[in-house]
Amino acid sequence: MDLESHQFITFFEAEQAAQLCEIAIVEKYPNQTVIFEEGARSDCLYLLLEGRVEFRKKIGPNQYRKLTTAFPNAFFGELGIIDGQPRSAQAIADGYALLGRVPEEGFMKVLDGARGSVITKLCSYMVQRLRDTTEEYIQQQLHKEKMVLMGEMLNTVIHDFKSPLSSINLASSMLKEQHPDEETEEWCDLIQAQTRRMAAMAEDFLEFARGSAVLNPKPVNLSSALQRFEKLNLVYFQEAQAKVEIECPPDLVLKIDEGKLLRVLQNLVGNAVDAFNGRPGRIEILVTQQEQGVEIEISDNGPGIPLEIQDRLFESFVTHGKPQGTGLGTAIAKSIVDAHGGKILFDSVPGQGTTFYIYLPLNLVSLEDPEAVHS
Ligand SMILES: Nc1ncnc2c1ncn2[C@@H]1O[C@H](COP(=O)(O)OP(=O)(O)OP(=O)(O)O)[C@@H](O)[C@H]1O
Numbered sequence: 001m002d003l004e005s006h007q008f009i010t011f012f013e014a015e016q017a018a019q020l021c022e023i024a025i026v027e028k029y030p031n032q033t034v035i036f037e038e039g040a041r042s043d044c045l046y047l048l049l050e051g052r053v054e055f056r057k058k059i060g061p062n063q064y065r066k067l068t069t070a071f072p073n074a075f076f077g078e079l080g081i082i083d084g085q086p087r088s089a090q091a092i093a094d095g096y097a098l099l100g101r102v103p104e105e106g107f108m109k110v111l112d113g114a115r116g117s118v119i120t121k122l123c124s125y126m127v128q129r130l131r132d133t134t135e136e137y138i139q140q141q142l143h144k145e146k147m148v149l150m151g152e153m154l155n156t157v158i159h160d161f162k163s164p165l166s167s168i169n170l171a172s173s174m175l176k177e178q179h180p181d182e183e184t185e186e187w188c189d190l191i192q193a194q195t196r197r198m199a200a201m202a203e204d205f206l207e208f209a210r211g212s213a214v215l216n217p218k219p220v221n222l223s224s225a226l227q228r229f230e231k232l233n234l235v236y237f238q239e240a241q242a243k244v245e246i247e248c249p250p251d252l253v254l255k256i257d258e259g260k261l262l263r264v265l266q267n268l269v270g271n272a273v274d275a276f277n278g279r280p281g282r283i284e285i286l287v288t289q290q291e292q293g294v295e296i297e298i299s300d301n302g303p304g305i306p307l308e309i310q311d312r313l314f315e316s317f318v319t320h321g322k323p324q325g326t327g328l329g330t331a332i333a334k335s336i337v338d339a340h341g342g343k344i345l346f347d348s349v350p351g352q353g354t355t356f357y358i359y360l361p362l363n364l365v366s367l368e369d370p371e372a373v374h375s
């Protein structure tokens, strides 16, 4: 968008609009460039022409809380000029941002000569923006409260689970002792692995609710980890009539939290199975080593992710068409991939299927230390 067609400029009459365009300095801000810091003097206003700008408040050393995002045609920074207060938040380019910067002096001069109708338009825009920011803040607070509530509930559930889980473990150990044949041993091991998994799942939920994913990374042979994943899910896949195919280079070693990464796969594969809705389906897990790291592709031939939630898929509590869905599966998956320094994306075509792409960075790949591989 060019300066002339920006809504802020169109608020003004032709002569003032031309003056504003003349004094505005158009500048490109690369990704993550700070446009202004919280507390800085308010010396100009900005017209967003292209890209995105994020506003955030400092909540600790190197820790920020996002307030809101501005999109093209928005303007910001005028409040501080009008009331003479310093910047109330940091503004930073999210991706890149092309901005028209209007210096304070020129802006005030044009504003002094502006007609009442121009001031009304400006005020109504500013009031609307304040309303939107307040609404966003309320939503964030509600979300936080939900998380706290969930954390408290989980604490109780985990506590109550402990005793039945240890009884199941004990019973399967005794069964193994009394029937030391290979088949019984294998089934008992599976029971114990599943109870460990249940406890770990509940802990993962709790960590997510608290917002504190604690990673315990170890060198892991990915191919062996995927075999374990398949084994743990054998009965589940059979019952769901899901044909699962896994392809992974045999000697790929990653420094990851295996339990947590398998949780990511479980959530994504579980979603695919849910989407099959009792019909037979196919799921492929394909691992490839790339220049930048490792890519794990999980694709299914289900009905695809509903279009209306695709934009917000990774947000907590976003669910669709599942009476039992909590809307946390993909949010937890993203938090775990993020904690590993990776990225998760997806591509979904209605009626054809869905593919999730997980990229794990190069620094997690270690081929030199096969001795340390835990399997
Ligand atoms: N592979 C997929 N195919 C079709 N729809 C999907 C797929 N993965 C996710 N979805 C849709 O995205 C929604 C959100 O998924 P997410 O895993 O975050 O939550 P959920 O499955 O609803 O609940 P939870 O995982 O907490 O039990 C699902 O309700 C479903 O509608």
Ligand SMILES: [Mg+2]
Pocket (backbone or CB within 6 Å): 267, 270, 271, 328, 329, 330
């Ligand atoms: Mg899910």
